[in-house]
Amino acid sequence: MTPRAPTILQCPVPLDDADRVLLGHGSGGRLSAQLLARHFLPQFDNPALAALGDASVIATPAAELAVSTDSFVVHPVEFPGGNIGTLAVNGTLNDVAMMGARPICLTAGFVLEEGLSFAVLDRVIAEMARAALAAGVAIVAGDTKVVGRGQADGLYINTTGLGAVDPAFRPAPSRTQAGDAILISGPVARHGMAIMAAREGLALESAITSDTACLLPLVDALRPLGSAVHALRDPTRGGVASALNEIAAASRVEVEIVEGAVPVPGDVAAACEVLGLDPLFVANEGVMVVFVADNASDSALQIMRAHPLGAAAARIGRVLDAHPGMVAMRTALGSTRIVDLLPGDQLPRIC
């Protein structure tokens, strides 16, 4: 019998040139510092972040701030039209924009799964930096945590956005009133169907891409209409139907939409039909619903159609005072059906 080599007790020393995220990257030690220095700071470079304080200091240009937070868990992390980073930046900027506010800055918190490839992480970070730059907004504070394999699914991102409230332009969910026209900025259901196709590996005839976009330019274009714009909402999770229900409830009004008036791209409509999904409940990431005083609605439509993001803008309905909190759809046959919230979900982890 040959003698066994002696057992040497040793802790595994993390490689510092790994191509994947290690638990040690979440330690607060040397690997954490490397993760920041190599992957995040070069992309998100700005003076507030570079100070590496416990908090970043920013100037406040307004007396009132709009604050919004959103966590993103979309699966798959990368999909036609963008990735989780695109959503995380555009989604939160859109929430700030829906209040009429001008975005000031973003923060980003990451939960990374051990084993996530740096190739994927770097693409996500690059896309966040690109989207933030396009919107002219810096990511001023960040945080990274690492959890073990099987304790996340790739990565999750939280973004929080701050915006300067514009005293002359303050749309809010509760400001809709009977008589308002309801407009939509573009065709619906693209994001949800792009995710579903990517997830299920559906071979659709045409590749459906997510509509993810920053709606800020479109909001800025509507700004001159001032107080005639009563409410803005981007119909993400839960789709247009849920957004309309939320506004109807917040303003205690009835919302009536016309069947067929909500634009749905042909390939998206076909995919929805095959899968038995109602496009009104499918998520969007670059569309907004506009509640506007009727006498300003033609102007609003014209303004939106002049912008690439709103080229297919359409009038989809009106606000009534008959049944507060209800969303109704007038069908082609002249009858009316209620458009309710879905009890559960059509598709989890859509954003």
Add this chain to the structure above:
Amino acid sequence: MTPRAPTILQCPVPLDDADRVLLGHGSGGRLSAQLLARHFLPQFDNPALAALGDASVIATPAAELAVSTDSFVVHPVEFPGGNIGTLAVNGTLNDVAMMGARPICLTAGFVLEEGLSFAVLDRVIAEMARAALAAGVAIVAGDTKVVGRGQADGLYINTTGLGAVDPAFRPAPSRTQAGDAILISGPVARHGMAIMAAREGLALESAITSDTACLLPLVDALRPLGSAVHALRDPTRGGVASALNEIAAASRVEVEIVEGAVPVPGDVAAACEVLGLDPLFVANEGVMVVFVADNASDSALQIMRAHPLGAAAARIGRVLDAHPGMVAMRTALGSTRIVDLLPGDQLPRIC
């Protein structure tokens, strides 16, 4: 052969009185609305949140804001001394406080794992509400997402905090200078050892509890010292050693601490010794390191000791200009050893 009952195709309708989180709670539909109305809004009640806009509107009392974001993934979710909700509120408020800022508000983003019991979630939410109330800060915006079983571990929370910068009190990691005294507000390593004991089921002689606390009252007590306070840092992940290294690097100074000067509770020291851990690298959640001009250091110590959170405050070292970026420990024998960042981690998912 008896005829089979006809197969009825049906989607499972989610129960709306479940005692656990369902995927449908993340849908943006009726269950999402219920999750908010039943579990979150009653606890986090405040006008900004109740408006349920895409973003919340808050007044800004200062020309400059401190912004900090932090994600919390601690395992186990509940531990002696607190839960993930306590950490999520105190941790982010402390980051804002370390800049000398007065907290204005918090946001909270939740990633919930399908199957999480509402009993646990409700305790976490209640603890967040309690900690926020104690600090006098409202949670003005929130978001919830649900991921499938095995795609998270119970729940993760991101909190983002805003604070009003105090022009007369602006400690920063880069403002430390040679000659400064280094103080610590209390005994170290309690949080990390409490988590380790809870996680590994260690039967220690005494129950070690986390030190999680909001440091704001202690920071407010130091405020009258004004510009004499150069830097504050709460040594969380990576412990006191990492915090000192970060300050030494940011200010391009040498930090010298004295062996034995950093207070460690007896039971914590004993547990560290058994497990082979260095308390200087173990996480804290209610302790801060203070870099202060030497001529104000006695006042600072006296002020901290007068407050329950700082009763055991101690002088632990001084700032030199010999080796910029280095942290050294003067040993009892008169020699010096370097206190470096750990390459990886002692304990993952500590906060």
